[in-house]
Amino acid sequence: MSKNEINSKKIRQLSIYIHIPFCKSKCNYCSFYSISLSLSKVDNIFNDLECNDKACGSNKGRECNLNSDNPRNYSGMLKSELEIMSEKFNLRNSFINSIYFGGGTPSIMPAGFFKNVSGFINDSFRIAANTEITVEVNPESGNFEKLSALKSLGVNRLSIGAQSFNGDVLKTAGRIHNKKDIYGTVNNAKKLGFKNISLDLIIGLPGQTETIFYNDIRQTLNMEPEHISAYMLSIEKNTKFYKTCNENNAKNRLTFIPEETAAKYYEILCKLLDEEGYVHYEISNFAKKGYESRHNLNYWKRGEYLGIGPSASSFLKMEGGKEIRKTNIADLDKYAGNILQKTDNRHEADLLEILTEKDKINEEIFLSLRTNSGINAKRLTEWVNSGIINSFIEEGLMQIKRNENIVLTLKGMLLSSEIFARIMV
Known part of the structure; x- marks a missing residue:
């Protein structure tokens, strides 16, 4: 594919997705590519020094110094991929409408990580003062120091994974936070002046009665977030829920909510959010006017986006109407190997699709x-x-x-x- 195929007649507009695959533990419903931080085989994500930066939360050690020629740390890998993609697809100096740090659990990473990656993006692309910059935050890692550090780095939108406010439902789902953590994270964000906060809920979790879900909605509304996402539980292969659903031993088998019951919950949600003035702008998303997720809207409008990190996908348009979708391999070691090769076939393990x-x-x-x-x-x-x-x-x-x-x-x-x-x- 030659650079001449890339549409360079006007300034390109892109969204950037950064995948952070690290988690403290894997949720029972999650099918996204992620690994336990303690099991990571990538050397020097954090060094052995005790971290004095409170923004690092419970993690020990700060991210090691960048060495892009041998990117043994994760931010170094991301920098290398940004450079590779910018060169290969002539993306340098594109205008960035939105940046989204997803996972995994981005909020477990130290502040220095976000500073490094933001710097790499600023070096290669055009970032406006109002570019939407979102970080996914798990409530157990949304401490004041961490959120303060994110805000100082230009993050202006938080997506907080509440999922439910009921302790038993959260425990069954494999979540490690509680209701107090959710309130604490939202309160911290508001004290720091975040004006664009999104809360995530899941519809249909085991043990989620109508009363429990109604209370989840009410507690969400009490915090007055600008945006609410509510996703129907889907039992995907390679998740703990899938294994539990197919458990031979009836005693260990979870009972999941019937589809018609989950549909009723969804209707209740839509009614209550409409009464509170939220715009139902996408099947699973609701926002106060003007607070629709720009990043997600770009996906739904088939705008171009660049996905960085293992399992991340990119969608790019070339001259002549050609469109491609590139998906990185969902394996951290193999992803690192691709980046380290720095050859024309460095992405041979990735999926590259030319759309018909x-x-x-x-x-x-x-x-x-x-x-x-x-x-x-x-x-x-x-x-x-x-x-x-x-x-x-x-x-x-x-x-x-x-x-x-x-x-x-x-x-x-x-x-x-x-x-x-x-x-x-």
Whole structure:
């Protein structure tokens, strides 16, 4: 692929996702690539010195000095990949709309890590004063010193993984925080002047009764976050919940909430958040006006993004309409090996996909219909039989807005997987 294929006629706009795969422990529902920090095989993420920086929280040792020629520490690996991708795809000096540190548990990393990575990004790209910079925070690691350090480095949005406020539900899910930790993290963030706070909830966790979930919503609303994400529990392979679900011994088998019950919880959530003035702007996301996640909106609008770190994905557009998706290998050692090779085949273990026209159409349909903007009716019926669309409208699963865009109704959102399966071209 030559550099001439890259669209360089105008300043490119990108989002950047930084994956931090380290966790103190793996949650029972999590299917994202992550490893226990104590089991990491990468040398010198922290050195052996006792850390005097309170922002490091419970971790001992501060991140070792950067050596990009031999990136034995994690920030060094990320710097090298940023340089590799910038050179390979002619991304240098692109304008960055949003930066998102996800995981894993980004908030367990020391402040120096974020300072290093932010510096690398500033060296290669254009960052505006209002660029949205988000860090995912687990409540048990959201201490005042850590959040203060993040704010001083320009982080302006926090995504706090509450999931539930019920101790028993949290324990069953494998979470290591409690309700007090959630309140403490949010209070710390507000004292420090964070004006854009998001809270995550999970719908359908084992032991989550209607009363418990209702209380989860109420306690979330009491903290007045600018943004709320609520995800339906999905039992994925290679998770502890999946193993428990298929446990031969009935005594050890967890009972999961039926889909129709989880759907009822979702309807309760949507009603309560609507009453409090939150805009339901995407199937799983709600925001006060003006606080929609710019980073996620870029995904749903098929904007370009650069994913850095093991398992991270990138989506880039070239001249001539060519679009590619590149996914890094979900293995820290192999990822490090790819970075260290610094050869043309350094990403041979990564997945590189060139999207077909069919892929592009399906993505536009799928991603657009997830949002409250929807998709233009005329455009959709160019690809999908109008009879199918009309039947969905008659069944109350879709509706046409005044601007002639088609959107999913609440009922349609609950059946979105089935709808998408029927309208993919």
